[in-house]
Amino acid sequence: MQHDHEGYWKATLGLIRNVLIVWFIVSYGLGILLAPALNSIHLGGYPLGFWFAQQGSMYVFVALIFIYAKLMGNIDKKFDVHED
Amino acid sequence: MGLQGLTYLIVGLTFALYIGIAIWARAGSTKEFYAAGGSVHPVLNGMATGADWMSAASFISMAGLIAAFGYGGALFLMGWTGGYVLLAMLLAPYLRKFGKFTVPQFFGTRYYSQGASTVAVLCLLMASLTYIIGQMTGVGVAFSRFLGVSNSTGIFVGMAIVFCYAVFGGMKGITYTQVAQYCVLILAYTVPAVFISLHLTGNPLPQLGLGSDLAGSSVSLLAKLDQISVDLGFAQYTTHMRGSMLNTFVYTASLMIGTAGLPHVIMRFFTVPTVKDARASAGWALVFIAILYTTAPAVAAMAKINLLTTINPKIMTDNNITAPDAQIKYAERPDWMKRWEKTGLLKFTDKNGDGRIQLYNDKSKDPKFAAAGWKGNELTVNKDIMVLANPEIALLPNWVIALVAAGGLAAALSTAAGLLLAISSAISHDLLKEKFMPDLSEKGELMAGKIAMACSILVAGYLGLNPPDFAAGTVAIAFGLAASSIFPALMMGIFSKTMNKQGAIAGMLAGIGITMLYVFAHKGIFFIKGTSFLGLFGGKANFFLGIEPNAFGAIGALVNFAVAFAVKNMTEPVPEDIANMVEQVRIPKGSGEVTGAH
Numbered sequence: 050m051q052h053d054h055e056g057y058w059k060a061t062l063g064l065i066r067n068v069l070i071v072w073f074i075v076s077y078g079l080g081i082l083l084a085p086a087l088n089s090i091h092l093g094g095y096p097l098g099f100w101f102a103q104q105g106s107m108y109v110f111v112a113l114i115f116i117y118a119k120l121m122g123n124i125d126k127k128f129d130v131h132e133d
Numbered sequence: 134m135g136l137q138g139l140t141y142l143i144v145g146l147t148f149a150l151y152i153g154i155a156i157w158a159r160a161g162s163t164k165e166f167y168a169a170g171g172s173v174h175p176v177l178n179g180m181a182t183g184a185d186w187m188s189a190a191s192f193i194s195m196a197g198l199i200a201a202f203g204y205g206g207a208l209f210l211m212g213w214t215g216g217y218v219l220l221a222m223l224l225a226p227y228l229r230k231f232g233k234f235t236v237p238q239f240f241g242t243r244y245y246s247q248g249a250s251t252v253a254v255l256c257l258l259m260a261s262l263t264y265i266i267g268q269m270t271g272v273g274v275a276f277s278r279f280l281g282v283s284n285s286t287g288i289f290v291g292m293a294i295v296f297c298y299a300v301f302g303g304m305k306g307i308t309y310t311q312v313a314q315y316c317v318l319i320l321a322y323t324v325p326a327v328f329i330s331l332h333l334t335g336n337p338l339p340q341l342g343l344g345s346d347l348a349g350s351s352v353s354l355l356a357k358l359d360q361i362s363v364d365l366g367f368a369q370y371t372t373h374m375r376g377s378m379l380n381t382f383v384y385t386a387s388l389m390i391g392t393a394g395l396p397h398v399i400m401r402f403f404t405v406p407t408v409k410d411a412r413a414s415a416g417w418a419l420v421f422i423a424i425l426y427t428t429a430p431a432v433a434a435m436a437k438i439n440l441l442t443t444i445n446p447k448i449m450t451d452n453n454i455t456a457p458d459a460q461i462k463y464a465e466r467p468d469w470m471k472r473w474e475k476t477g478l479l480k481f482t483d484k485n486g487d488g489r490i491q492l493y494n495d496k497s498k499d500p501k502f503a504a505a506g507w508k509g510n511e512l513t514v515n516k517d518i519m520v521l522a523n524p525e526i527a528l529l530p531n532w533v534i535a536l537v538a539a540g541g542l543a544a545a546l547s548t549a550a551g552l553l554l555a556i557s558s559a560i561s562h563d564l565l566k567e568k569f570m571p572d573l574s575e576k577g578e579l580m581a582g583k584i585a586m587a588c589s590i591l592v593a594g595y596l597g598l599n600p601p602d603f604a605a606g607t608v609a610i611a612f613g614l615a616a617s618s619i620f621p622a623l624m625m626g627i628f629s630k631t632m633n634k635q636g637a638i639a640g641m642l643a644g645i646g647i648t649m650l651y652v653f654a655h656k657g658i659f660f661i662k663g664t665s666f667l668g669l670f671g672g673k674a675n676f677f678l679g680i681e682p683n684a685f686g687a688i689g690a691l692v693n694f695a696v697a698f699a700v701k702n703m704t705e706p707v708p709e710d711i712a713n714m715v716e717q718v719r720i721p722k723g724s725g726e727v728t729g730a731h
Contacts, residue, residue, distance in 0.1 A: 058719055065222050072218050076211045081382055084204070088372060094353025095344040099371040102207035103199075103430040104340060107214045107423050114221045114416035121226075121412055130722040132407050 057128040064124065068117050076106045140279060140535040147317050147539045151310050175410060179417025181308040182401045184315035186418065187425055188264075188548035189271020192318060193541050194604035197519030199433035200440075203368065205375030206433060208385040209605060210426050212612075214419060215385070216392025221415030224393055225402040227627045229411035230718050234403050236396045236619065237563040243626040244634040245711055247568055252638050254559045256618035256645050257396050260611050261556050262589055264395075266660070267607035268549040269295075269590075269597030274517045274604070275541040277476040284477050285598055291545075292594040298546050299553040299586055314543040319424055321540020325524040325533050326428050329435045332527065339431035358434055361441055361448045366497025370434070377679050384609075384684035391612025391686055394620030397555040408721035436523045443467065443526055444492045444512065455505035460489040469525035478515035479522075484508040516603050556589050557582035601656040602683065609683040610652055617644035617689025625697060627719070630712045636701030644693025648685050655682040 079087060084098030092100050125131035134142070191213065199206030233239045236257060241250030269288055272295060277287030323339070330342030334354055346353050358370045367373075374381055392398065401418075402411045442449050447459040463481060473479035481490060485508040493502060495510040521541055524533045561582035566573045573581070600607050618641045625632040625640070655674060658664040670676045680688065 054716060054720065061719070068218065068222060072215065076215050076385065077382060080207060080211055081378065081385065085372065093341075093344040094346060094355055096355070096371050099204055099207075099355070100344070102204060103210055104343075104427055106211050107427055110214050110218050111416065111419050111423055113218050114419055115413070117218075117222055118409070118412040118416060122409060125409075125721055130720045132409065132721050132723070 053128055057124065057130055060124045060128070061121070064117065064120055068113055071109070072113060075101065075109045080106045134531075136531045136534060137281070139531050140538050143532065143535040144279065144539045144542060147313075147543065150313055150317075151543075154309050154313050157309075175405070175414050175417050177312050178308065178401075178405065178414055179421050180315040181311035182398075182414070182418035183421035183425075184311040184318065184543070184547045185401060185551045186398055186422060186548070187315075187318065187544055188608065189268050189275070189541065189545035190605040190608035191425060191429075192322065192544035193271045193274055193520050194267075194517045194608075195520075196429045196433040196436065196523075197516035198603065198605050199430055200437040200519050201516050202375050203362070203370040203373040205373055205381060206430070208375060208381055208388065209609075210429065212385045212388025213392055214423060214426050216389040217415050217419040217422070219389060219393040220398070220402075221412055221419075224399060224623055224627070225411040225415050226408045226721065227718050228399060228623070229402055229405065230408050230721060234400070235558060235563060236399055236623070237559060237567075239626065240622065240637070241563075241567070243711070243715070244622075244637045245708065246634045246638075249622075249634050249638050249641075250563060251568060252641050253619065253622070254563050256614065256641055257559050258556060259645065259649070260391075260395065260614040260619070261397070261552050261559075262593060263614060263660075264608055264611035265549060265552050265556075265589060265593035266596045266600055267604045267611065268545050268552070269593045270600045270607060271517065271541070271604040272545045272549065273597060274476070274478065274515070275521065275538060275545060277478070278473065278518070278521055279538045279542070281472070281475055283475070287476070288594055288597050292590050295546060295549045295553070296587060296590050299550040299590075311547055314547045315421060317536075318540040318543045318547075319421070321536045321543070322425050322432070322520075323428055325527070325529055325537060326432050326435070328529050328533065329439070329523070329527045330431060333435055333438065339428045339435075343431040343434055354434065354438070357449075358438055361438070364448060364454055365441065365445075365492070366494035366499050366502065370437075376675070376681060379678060380675075380680050380684055383680050383687045387613050387616050387684050387686035387688075387690075388609060390620045390690055391609075391614075391616035394615040394618070394623065395612065396559075396615075396619065397551045399623075400555065432520060432523060436519050436526065439523070439526045440514070440519075441492065444490050455501050455507070457487075457489075457505070460491055462489050464488065466490070467526075467528075469522055472525070473518060473522055476518075478518045480513045482511055484511050553586045553589060557585045560585040596660050599660075599662055601660040606683055610656075613648055613652070613683060613686025613689065614645055616686035617648040617693055621690050621693040621697065625694070627715065630715045631701065631707055632697065633701050633704060633707040635704040636697040636699075639700040640693040640697025643696040644689040647692050648689030651677065651685045651688075652682040 080102035084102055087098035088096035090097040195209050198209060228239060231239055233242060237250040237253045240253040241247060269291060272291030273284050273288035276291045277284045280290065326339040327337050330339040331337050333347060334342040334345040335348045336342040336345045343354060347357055355371050362368065362370045375384065402414060405411050405414050445454055445460050447456065448454050453459065463483060470479060485506055490512050491507045491510065492512045493510055521537055524537055561578045565581050566578055601610065621644060622637045622641050625637065654667050654670060655665060667674060675681050
């Protein structure tokens with residue numbers, strides 16, 4: 050039985066790259082690098098940069114892991130390497 | 134019933150619960166448990182991971198640090214949660230597929246050498262031991278308040294209990310106890326936060342309360358906190374950064390990759406049945422962790438407001454905070470201050486002899502403090518007591534205060550036990566049995582493990598009396614050590630088919646070596662006071678681009694990667710069967726078959 054290992058690995062790395070981009074933008078980008086600039090915008094009583102750093106990034110992290118798990122499951126099925 | 138009696142009762146009840154569950158779970162079938170935890174629901178498994186993960190540093194120390202650093206405290210929040218994204222994507226599924234049960238075993242096989250495994254054991258011991266120092270600091274704080282004794286006595290009592298607990302818990306090793314501990318610690322954390330949020334903002338959800346207006350006014354809580362921080366000479370709460378932006382960036386990175394490199398966290402993902410479950414279980418773990426971590430910033434900000442208004446009631450209503458009668462009289466201080474004074478973690482010195490408490494930033498240049506006759510800050514509050522003292526400061530009912538004590542102990546004990554297990558198994562199994570004494574009997578192995586545990590508790594307790602930093606700061610150093618050694622080598626083992634043993638070993642040694650050098654230069658050799666050697670580097674603290682030693686792990690990790698690839702290119706290529714094995718590890722199919730590998 051010959052699977053398309055290369056195609057599978059390429060798809061996997063592509064997904065990891067995309068998730069890491071979002072992960073980086075939300076935490077290091079909006080939470081740290083751009084935080085001082087974002088603080089002039091307010092979300093309720095929160096300065097926005099402060100909100101990303103102390104609340105928002107964590108909500109995004111949780112969502113990212115579940116999205117990754119779901120999409121990875123799809124890739125597994127597509128390349129027929131899933132477990133049963 | 135008085136507070137002391139109620140505390141004994143609630144702590145006693147939770148301990149009885151853990152022991153009861155331990156006995157009940159053992160009565161089931163031990164074999165089933167070791168058979169990769171197939172019977173444990175992923176949600177429960179997530180709770181157990183949460184309890185294992187959330188330590189004294191998370192529970193007791195973190196909110197205090199956020200309160201002190203303000204915005205800058207976010208690096209702990211993002212660092213200790215963002216690492217789970219890395220763990221879920223880069224390590225957990227592949228290590229699960231690999232089918233080894235400890236991290237050194239992975240190194241021994243993937244890098245086809247006992248040497249790589251031994252180096253991994255040493256890195257693991259260094260990181261775990263440092264981590265336990267942080268736990269002992271936290272345990273000391275919790276026990277000293279709980280028993281009304283000095284901090285040092287608290288640490289000695291804690292050492293004894295952690296030892297009994299680890300030996301006991303180690304033999305049973307059950308997920309369900311940790312589920313119960315998670316429930317206790319999360320209740321203990323969120324109940325006071327809900328009360329305080331309701332009281333201050335009228336919003337029961339602390340996550341929303343932090344962004345709400347103060348009850349009965351149109352000023353937001355954070356804006357008010359910004360203002361009173363500045364009034365008292367501190368930096369603005371919502372913008373104050375820890376060191377430079379680069380330092381914040383590197384510190385966060387160090388905690389994130391450290392999270393993904395800590396053996397006792399990684400080990401939890403070896404026990405799920407499939408690769409698919411390994412991916413999702415990281416998500417569930419993070420859900421339960423995030424409940425505490427998103428509450429922590431609210432606890433921090435609200436505790437700070439409550440503390441400052443207790444000492445200086447005028448700051449909320451009028452701006453004349455330096456008025457002679459603005460601060461409370463020491464003789465009329467609230468009961469909670471008297472209780473914490475006994476532990477030595479809260480100290481008052483009447484520098485200007487007016488019998489009142491001045492709490493402010495005495496490094497501030499603002500002339501109004503000197504004009505008011507203030508001769509320096511008079512109240513020192515240990516950062517680690519903020520969470521435990523918070524319900525007392527907010528005058529919450531006694532049962533809440535007792536519950537928080539129980540939660541703090543649950544957090545510290547569950548993590549200390551997990552770490553001690555990682556240490557004892559590394560020494561007795563990965564080091565002694567695999568390398569030095571292959572003939573060691575099972576009984577001997579168990580004995581060696583217990584001796585290793587006892588020694589680590591003694592060392593950690595001794596250093597805990599003189600910790601290199603606050604609980605969370607010490608733990609950050611541990612994460613730095615894991616980040617600079619274990620994480621890069623694990624990643625290269627999966628994502629690079631060509632990484633060979635020479636590269637991995639050289640990388641780990643270089644990464645942890647340079648990190649230890651930087652940390653020891655600042656904090657003393659093996660954290661022993663007076664042995665720091667900053668003098669060698671011109672006596673300048675944070676000499677590398679202004680980066681703190683606690684944050685240096687990320688730099689160590691970069692060095693690790695660079696050295697590993699350089700050495701790899703100069704030495705013989707990886708054997709073909711290893712390259713094929715890496716190829717297999719990347720494919721989920723067939724993961725059920727490797728569970729028995731050991």
